[in-house]
């Protein structure tokens with residue numbers, strides 16, 4: 259078992275509080291990803307869980323028992339770092355077996371556990387190699403192997419793929435997901451990359467400035483963001499935001515163009531920020547008029563930046579549309595796809 263409970267976690271460095279009361283439940287076997295911009299407190303939270311930072315307040319439990327007083331070594335948690343932290347003078351087998359050796363496990367058991375982990379990670383033919391004889395992805399696997407041999411209740415990963423090139427990142431993220439499916443161990447994984455979070459997580463925790471903004475399954479966050487921050491952070495290309503007002507039940511833009519019915523629960527005359535994802539905008543014969551300013555073919559789709567009532571608005575389509583800069587177009591929004599946010603606070607308003 260390896261369920262984790264965080265209650266009102268606070269962390270200050272001197273007078274500065276950087277975690278402002280974090281609550282989080284991680285179920286046994288769950289893959290939870292903490293995501294948010296650099297500096298929002300992800301690593302601090304992870305390191306607090308591992309016992310590498312002393313929290314200023316709150317309670318951390320594993321399977322219902324407090325671990326706050328426990329030394330990192332006694333927490334039954336294994337952490338994988340971004341920089342791998344391998345010992346250059348030790349071969350792969352010794353690097354992987356090192357935590358067991360420190361724990362005075364007998365050599366026969368170490369060899370067995372290392373062989374098992376190497377098998378799982380595809381490192382069996384490389385046990386005699388030294389870190390400098392390995393690729394970045396292989397080094398990352400050794401670092402994971404060193405965590406696996408400990409058979410911990412919880413794995414922690416802090417941006418493990420940041421040092422890898424783009425293609426390898428995509429490959430390793432699938433490998434880590436498969437590894438989780440095979441081992442079934444609880445994972446708490448930190449990244450600033452929302453695509454990594456979306457593709458890997460059972461549950462995403464979006465953080466900002468030491469607060470949790472929203473917790474949910476990837477597509478829940480994508481389809482039902484709680485606020486403008488989450489809406490803008492999750493999804494690439496990002497959601498469009500347009501200033502709007504409700505008139506006769508319609509969402510109306512600054513230039514008087516009507517977009518679509520306003521979400522239920524808004525009142526006539528109310529100003530708000532309209533959020534629309536690029537793939538939910540259709541280029542049609544009627545609808546709000548705008549001017550194409552940029553055409554970006556990505557291959558699978560074409561992205562158009564359209565000036566809509568003074569706001570550059572990204573439209574993405576799989577149609578091979580022959581449009582060029584300066585063309586006049588009309589945009590319509592798929593029914594029910596407009597999300598309203600409070601123009602001041604960014605909180606979500608009404609419902610679709």
Ligand code: ADP
Nearest residue numbers: 271276294295296297298299300301302303448
């Ligand atoms: P993230 O991992 O999300 O990028 P961190 O958890 O590393 O963010 O940092 C959160 C905040 O805490 C940042 O403002 C950072 O400057 C601050 N911080 C982190 N470590 C220390 C430290 N040892 N002393 C003082 N401030 C720190």
Ligand code: MG
Nearest residue numbers: 297300301302
């Ligand atoms: Mg960090």
